[in-house]
Amino acid sequence: MLEVRVLGPDDWPLWRKLRLAALAEAPYAFTSTLAEWQGSGDREERWRARLSISGAHDLVALLDGLPVGMVSGVPGEEAESVELISMWVSPAARGRGVGDSLIRAVERWGAGRGARTLRLSVMPDNTVAAALYARHGFTDTGEPGALLPDGVRRERVLAKSLTAV
Numbered sequence: 359m360l361e362v363r364v365l366g367p368d369d370w371p372l373w374r375k376l377r378l379a380a381l382a383e384a385p386y387a388f389t390s391t392l393a394e395w396q397g398s399g400d401r402e403e404r405w406r407a408r409l410s411i412s413g414a415h416d417l418v419a420l421l422d423g424l425p426v427g428m429v430s431g432v433p434g435e436e437a438e439s440v441e442l443i444s445m446w447v448s449p450a451a452r453g454r455g456v457g458d459s460l461i462r463a464v465e466r467w468g469a470g471r472g473a474r475t476l477r478l479s480v481m482p483d484n485t486v487a488a489a490l491y492a493r494h495g496f497t498d499t500g501e502p503g504a505l506l507p508d509g510v511r512r513e514r515v516l517a518k519s520l521t522a523v
């Protein structure tokens with residue numbers, strides 16, 4: 359059974375476990391690095407702060423009670439948009455619709471708070487994630503995303519209207 363649960367700051371140990379697993383398993387997918395969240399970067403107050411972003415919606419997916427996925431919805435730069443970040447599903451749970459459920463949960467949250475657009479950034483070579491987002495109706499905005507460490511490539515910025523959700 360798949361369950362999606364909303365987390366608060368007190369749930370930081372669970373978020374930490376999943377996020378460290380995500381950064382270790384899929385470093386190609388994120389601009390944050392494992393090194394930034396290990397050692398001196400691995401502090402309770404930092405994890406609590408991550409789960410205390412004003413207006414954010416932090417979710418984990420549990421498959422038969424085991425945590426297997428994560429995602430956040432955060433307020434966008436413009437009042438009418440929200441952003442999907444930190445999406446990850448553990449390798450053993452992939453291809454079973456966990457990503458679908460997490461996207462739908464963020465869409466419902468965004469629509470419920472009156473947002474008209476859901477935006478996200480994806481690495482230019484992350485074809486698996488891009489296919490998932492395309493299947494959910496996201497399209498390329500054509501906007502230049504964040505510049506990557508190679509100084510050449512940029513993230514792709516995708517968006518989807520929430521008015522029909």
Ligand SMILES: CC(C)(COP(=O)(O)OP(=O)(O)OC[C@H]1O[C@@H](n2cnc3c(N)ncnc32)[C@H](O)[C@@H]1OP(=O)(O)O)[C@@H](O)C(=O)NCCC(=O)NCCS
Nearest residue numbers: 384387445446447452453454455456457458479480486487
């Ligand atoms: C992208 C990601 C979240 C998709 O999660 P998911 O729950 O597997 O999503 P889905 O079940 O919809 O499967 C997505 C695709 O993975 C592929 N897939 C299917 N079974 C799989 C398996 N056992 N293992 C790996 N990939 C599989 C398929 O191409 C599938 O699409 P399709 O079934 O429509 O052809 C997940 O692959 C992931 O966490 N990747 C690493 C982190 C990442 O890229 N995050 C996104 C940052 S923008």
